Amino acid sequence: MTAPGLTLSGSASFGETPVFGPLTLNVPAGQWTCLLGPSGVGKTTLLRLVAGLDDLTHFDGTITTSDGAPLRGRIALMAQSDLLMPWLSVLENTLLGARLRGETPDRDRARDVLARVGLTDHQGKRPGALSGGQRQRVALARTLMEDRPVVLLDEPFSALDARTRADMQNLACELLTGRTVLMVTHDPGEAARLGHRITIMETGGLSPVTPPPGPAPRPVDDPATLQAQAALLNRLRDSAA
Ligand SMILES: Nc1ncnc2c1ncn2[C@@H]1O[C@H](COP(=O)(O)OP(=O)(O)OP(=O)(O)O)[C@@H](O)[C@H]1O
Numbered sequence: 001m002t003a004p005g006l007t008l009s010g011s012a013s014f015g016e017t018p019v020f021g022p023l024t025l026n027v028p029a030g031q032w033t034c035l036l037g038p039s040g041v042g043k044t045t046l047l048r049l050v051a052g053l054d055d056l057t058h059f060d061g062t063i064t065t066s067d068g069a070p071l072r073g074r075i076a077l078m079a080q081s082d083l084l085m086p087w088l089s090v091l092e093n094t095l096l097g098a099r100l101r102g103e104t105p106d107r108d109r110a111r112d113v114l115a116r117v118g119l120t121d122h123q124g125k126r127p128g129a130l131s132g133g134q135r136q137r138v139a140l141a142r143t144l145m146e147d148r149p150v151v152l153l154d155e156p157f158s159a160l161d162a163r164t165r166a167d168m169q170n171l172a173c174e175l176l177t178g179r180t181v182l183m184v185t186h187d188p189g190e191a192a193r194l195g196h197r198i199t200i201m202e203t204g205g206l207s208p209v210t211p212p213p214g215p216a217p218r219p220v221d222d223p224a225t226l227q228a229q230a231a232l233l234n235r236l237r238d239s240a241a
Pocket of ligand 1: 019037038039041043046056
């Protein structure tokens with residue numbers, strides 16, 4: 001599976017109200033790009049446009065791939081809300097994508113992914129019987145099951161406790177190696193750990209931030225990563241001032 005890079009260039013609006021842009025976002029092939037920025041600046045809207053899911057927004061621009069082939073069928077989105085089906089078990093929710101496409105669901109692989117996200121003991125439960133963090137891990141498992149070369153993650157670890165968050169970041173890095181990942185996060189530490197590219201989105205446009213050196217996921221106690229986290233937080237506080 002070869003993952004393409006992608007470029008979004010243009011501006012978006014809801015009716016007469018501008019949401020973002022004009023801006024150009026380059027997402028390099030096979031790497032993690034982390035997108036941070038204040039609430040309401042349009043990060044989720046941008047992800048949904050790339051995923052081809054947003055029919056409410058007017059987008060004036062282009063979304064292109066480095067290999068020139070369409071993104072359709074090559075992209076997975078983990079949305080901010082988990083979108084779990086309340087009447088299906090955790091295992092069946094994890095297999096939902098395959099079912100909707102009329103494919104034979106790979107139950108062994110789903111059980112394996114659920115084990116990796118620590119939910120083996122919960123796979124027969126309905127989502128209503130899970131905590132917020134457990135539900136988010138089901139949504140992560142479902143996204144990882146999609147096995148797509150381009151993966152969009154909208155605050156995928158936001159509901160997790162600190163230890164589980166670090167574990168899930170490591171797991172996602174491992175399982176998404178070589179994929180093109182665009183992740184929205186509000187957590188500067190997460191961006192510093194995971195980003196090959198880090199970009200801040202503001203009303204004025206996009207600003208690149210130099211990521212710390214070393215391969216991702218960077219150790220949580222790596223001094224350069226901690227320094228980058230602090231610098232990123234200061235940069236975000238300045239931009240909000
Ligand atoms: N369906 C909609 N109709 C009208 N305006 C909308 C709609 N959805 C979002 N917006 C507006 O578009 C803007 C961008 O929203 P978006 O969710 O993309 O921001 P965001 O940067 O992802 O925010 P957050 O970090 O809080 O998730 C906001 O001002 C929001 O109020």
